[in-house]
Amino acid sequence: xxxxxxxxxAAVVLIGAGLFFFRGGGGGATPPLQGTPRPQAGTSVLDVxxxxxxxxxxxxxxxPVExPVExPPSKPTFRDRLAKARGAFTGYLTxxxxxxxxxxxxxxxxxxxxxxDVGVQTTQSVLESVKEKATENKVTEGAEVIELLRSxxxxxxxxxxxxxxxxxxxxxIWLFVxxxxxxxxxxxxxxxxxxxxxxxxxxxAAGDTFRAAAAExxxxxxxRAGTEIVRGAEGADPSSVVFDAVESxxxxxxxxxxxxxxxxxxxxxNLMDELTKVRRVAEKGEGKVSEVLLVLDAxxxxxxxxxxxxxxxxxxxTGVVLSKLDGSAKGGIVIxxxxxxxxxxxLVGLGEGADDLVDFDPDEFVDALxxx
Amino acid sequence: xxxxxxxxxxxxxxxxxxxxxxxxxxxxDVLKEIRLALLEADVNFEVVRSLQGRIRERAxxxxxxxxxxxxxxxxxxxxxxxxxxxxxxxxxxxxxQKGPTVILMAGLQGSGKTTNSAKLALWFKKQGRNPIMIGxxxxxxxxxxxxxxxxxxxxxxxxxxxxxxVSAAAAGMAEAKNLGxxxxxxxxxxxxxxxxELxxxxxxxxxxxxxxxxxLVVDAMTGQDAVTVAENxxxxxxxxxxxxxxxxxxxxxxxxxxxxEVVGKPIxxxxxxxxxxxxxxxxPERLAGRILGMGDMLTLIEKAEEVFEAEEAEAAAAKLLxxxxxxxxxxxxxxxxxxxxxxxxxxxxxxxxPKEIKDVEIGDKEVGRIEGIIHSMTVEExxxxxxxxxxxxxxxxxxxxxSATEVSQLIDQFKQMRKMMKQMGGFGTKKKRxxxxxxxxxxxxxxxxxxxxxxxxxxxxxxKEAMALPDLEELEGMPGFKxxxxxxxxxxx
Numbered sequence: 001x002x003x004x005x006x007x008x009x010a011a012v013v014l015i016g017a018g019l020f021f022f023r024g025g026g027g028g029a030t031p032p033l034q035g036t037p038r039p040q041a042g043t044s045v046l047d048v049x050x051x052x053x054x055x056x057x058x059x060x061x062x063x064p065v066e067x068p069v070e071x072p073p074s075k076p077t078f079r080d081r082l083a084k085a086r087g088a089f090t091g092y093l094t095x096x097x098x099x100x101x102x103x104x105x106x107x108x109x110x111x112x113x114x115x116x117d118v119g120v121q122t123t124q125s126v127l128e129s130v131k132e133k134a135t136e137n138k139v140t141e142g143a144e145v146i147e148l149l150r151s152x153x154x155x156x157x158x159x160x161x162x163x164x165x166x167x168x169x170x171x172x173i174w175l176f177v178x179x180x181x182x183x184x185x186x187x188x189x190x191x192x193x194x195x196x197x198x199x200x201x202x203x204x205a206a207g208d209t210f211r212a213a214a215a216e217x218x219x220x221x222x223x224r225a226g227t228e229i230v231r232g233a234e235g236a237d238p239s240s241v242v243f244d245a246v247e248s249x250x251x252x253x254x255x256x257x258x259x260x261x262x263x264x265x266x267x268x269x270n271l272m273d274e275l276t277k278v279r280r281v282a283e284k285g286e287g288k289v290s291e292v293l294l295v296l297d298a299x300x301x302x303x304x305x306x307x308x309x310x311x312x313x314x315x316x317x318t319g320v321v322l323s324k325l326d327g328s329a330k331g332g333i334v335i336x337x338x339x340x341x342x343x344x345x346x347l348v349g350l351g352e353g354a355d356d357l358v359d360f361d362p363d364e365f366v367d368a369l370x371x372x
Numbered sequence: 373x374x375x376x377x378x379x380x381x382x383x384x385x386x387x388x389x390x391x392x393x394x395x396x397x398x399x400x401d402v403l404k405e406i407r408l409a410l411l412e413a414d415v416n417f418e419v420v421r422s423l424q425g426r427i428r429e430r431a432x433x434x435x436x437x438x439x440x441x442x443x444x445x446x447x448x449x450x451x452x453x454x455x456x457x458x459x460x461x462x463x464x465x466x467x468x469q470k471g472p473t474v475i476l477m478a479g480l481q482g483s484g485k486t487t488n489s490a491k492l493a494l495w496f497k498k499q500g501r502n503p504i505m506i507g508x509x510x511x512x513x514x515x516x517x518x519x520x521x522x523x524x525x526x527x528x529x530x531x532x533x534x535x536x537x538v539s540a541a542a543a544g545m546a547e548a549k550n551l552g553x554x555x556x557x558x559x560x561x562x563x564x565x566x567x568x569e570l571x572x573x574x575x576x577x578x579x580x581x582x583x584x585x586x587x588l589v590v591d592a593m594t595g596q597d598a599v600t601v602a603e604n605x606x607x608x609x610x611x612x613x614x615x616x617x618x619x620x621x622x623x624x625x626x627x628x629x630x631x632x633e634v635v636g637k638p639i640x641x642x643x644x645x646x647x648x649x650x651x652x653x654x655x656p657e658r659l660a661g662r663i664l665g666m667g668d669m670l671t672l673i674e675k676a677e678e679v680f681e682a683e684e685a686e687a688a689a690a691k692l693l694x695x696x697x698x699x700x701x702x703x704x705x706x707x708x709x710x711x712x713x714x715x716x717x718x719x720x721x722x723x724x725x726p727k728e729i730k731d732v733e734i735g736d737k738e739v740g741r742i743e744g745i746i747h748s749m750t751v752e753e754x755x756x757x758x759x760x761x762x763x764x765x766x767x768x769x770x771x772x773x774x775s776a777t778e779v780s781q782l783i784d785q786f787k788q789m790r791k792m793m794k795q796m797g798g799f800g801t802k803k804k805r806x807x808x809x810x811x812x813x814x815x816x817x818x819x820x821x822x823x824x825x826x827x828x829x830x831x832x833x834x835x836k837e838a839m840a841l842p843d844l845e846e847l848e849g850m851p852g853f854k855x856x857x858x859x860x861x862x863x864x865x
Binding site: 010012015111115116180182211216219220221265266267297300302352 | 416519525564566591620626715719785786793
């Protein structure tokens with residue numbers, strides 16, 4: 001630590017000084033970089049729309065926009081909630097099916113996968129193996145390639161245990177973690193309802209003592225779900241709130257404690273340490289942490305993988321809850337999370353209603369992703 | 373997990389070294405890497421494509437000048453294109469000509485509308501305005517409660533009523549008028565861009581309050597879908613700008629670029645922390661560097677500019693690189709630097725610093741200990757730490773309330789740093805003599821953020837310049853802080 005400070009001071013001194021060296025001596029007109037088509041830097045450049053930019057923007061605007069379709073008010077299934085947001089992908093697939101297989105086929109598949117937030121590396125590795133199989137089986141039809149892609153993706157998501165584990169002795173503790181705004185509290189609310197309808201006695205722990213009114217939010221969910229809630233003061237130590245909830249659950253013989261935590265960015269070391277402590281202290285009493293669920297917003301891009309890795313390092317994440325999958329986002333990053341970190345998605349959030357939380361089904365996820 | 377663009381380039385460019393001009397196929401190789409880097413930063417696919425085209429146009433046939441290596445030249449072009457695409461200037465948020473300034477906050481669930489309503493209110497308050505917030509999120513449990521709590525923290529009134537969002541907005545406007553508030557910030561419920569019913573609702577809210585500014589709140593971690601979201605919100609509400617949130621994480625924030633390209637509206641504000649003060653106007657040119665993975669160097673330079681006196685800093689740097697830096701100088705500089713903000717934050721802004729180091733929490737307490745130790749030394753000891761023997765060490769330790777080991781650790785590491793800097797200085801000078809590489813002009817470009825300027829001349833005036841600049845040359849090409857010696861000994865915090 002001392003070392004870091006010393007070097008940082010030295011570096012900043014150099015930066016500060018370097019700047020002034022420039023100020024003191026530079027400044028005169030300097031020739032623009034050779035071959036630069038834009039002759040002047042400065043505001044003029046910023047004001048003049050570049051040729052090509054217009055068309056670039058229009059392209060994007062013209063990209064297929066999902067037509068909102070009224071969802072039936074019935075209980076959602078994974079598939080029909082996903083289906084209404086599939087448009088972008090469908091466009092590519094219809095362009096592939098019914099054609100032969102050529103370079104364009106692969107480009108289109110790549111584009112479709114990347115646009116679903118699958119990520120470049122995962123996309124490339126998926127398409128590598130699909131290509132191999134296509135060559136092996138002498139595939140000539142676009143539709144067949146898509147079937148190969150389907151089974152490849154399904155294979156990559158198979159073989160994971162997606163059940164929510166209970167400890168041998170009650171109460172079991174399920175800890176919910178994630179960055180800010182992903183839907184931890186809402187997920188807990190919905191799960192509380194589901195588990196208590198399923199016959200378990202549930203206690204909620206309002207471990208988000210940081211965000212204003214987070215405990216109130218959870219309390220409203222507790223009312224809806226008819227479960228007990230243990231909360232502390234705003235700014236209280238989250239570890240002790242969770243600990244108290246576990247104690248309370250144990251004394252009443254409850255089965256399950258759902259522990260909320262404040263959203264935190266995985267880059268904040270002190271907050272991640274706090275989380276590690278919450279997990280540790282939660283087990284000081286009679287309960288055991290049997291699930292640590294990372295709530296991940298489906299709109300999250302490539303940063304999702306980093307999030308999963310960092311949270312796993314801090315609290316050994318056992319599963320992912322993919323929230324907000326009822327939007328237009330595809331949540332493709334979870335494929336990389338399965339592959340690289342071996343963490344399965346266990347639950348999927350499909351809306352703000354109490355029933356909008358369903359089990360993750362990899363086959364349906366892939367089918368919906370590739371729906372035509 | 374992510375490589376910086378410059379890391380990616382290294383391989384390609386070793387091959388290109390010595391070439392005078394980049395051929396089309398060279399450029400193609402480079403473009404592939406750029407594409408990868410942009411996609412990994414979550415820049416939208418279409419946007420990447422159009423950027424690629426523009427970069428290609430400029431990069432083919434680029435003369436390799438003596439001043440910049442090919443990698444630096446290309447990165448410079450990429451940086452310029454990104455900055456250009458992000459909108460160049462900081463958006464001016466000016467109060468309405470007549471009547472109160474009305475602001476509508478819209479966005480997906482969890483993007484940070486409520487928190488940022490309060491942050492924005494505080495921002496206006498600091499400008500001498502009298503904001504009020506209207507809570508129109510009647511959907512999420514306790515959302516209004518959250519807004520009220522935040523309002524209490526910054527002493528800004530909050531209005532809401534349990535009717536429906538549109539009526540609440542209208543009633544809030546009336547209330548604001550009664551109270552004579554001149555800025556009205558309307559927080560709305562999070563909604564999916566494809567939810568027709570809720571999009572209609574927010575349109576009605578907008579109609580009821582006729583906002584001066586409509587801001588879309590976008591999470592910096594958003595992936596490819598940012599485009600769809602921005603399009604739909606823009607179609608419904610005619611956005612004026614974007615508030616980019618959660619930029620304090622390590623997401624590259626490519627979504628911002630996508631949104632800007634699609635909607636054509638600037639990013640007005642950025643939220644960079646959990647505290648309500650961690651919010652400011654957005655500087656587009658800085659995000660370009662971040663998307664490319666080079667840290668927030670410009671902010672750092674700007675901050676340095678605020679606190680350093682030119683001559684002082686020059687003198688200190690010269691001493692540092694000559695190996696004449698004393699503990700007294702160190703103490704002085706550290707105190708200057710403290711004015712720039714917590715040292716931990718500054719380290720976070722340096723490009724190329726390994727994550728393990730950025731993660732080390734450096735508290736003011738730690739800095740205070742170092743100060744304490746140095747303060748307990750005599751003038752002579754500070755100038756010549758070599759003379760500190762066992763008994764002096766014990767005295768210093770007793771004086772500053774730390775262990776003797778800590779004292780020797782500080783001294784050892786200080787000496788080590790000094791030696792390293794001296795080597796660096798020597799290296800820089802040699803390099804300079806060999807090459808006359810015009811570092812001055814290059815760095816200048818960086819500091820000014822305008823693009824397109826490189827000079828191959830103008831190097832030789834101040835010998836000192838060469839000493840200070842080995843790392844700044846890197847900086848120019850943004851490949852990160854390779855000039856910064858690799859920082860070992862992480863474990864002995």
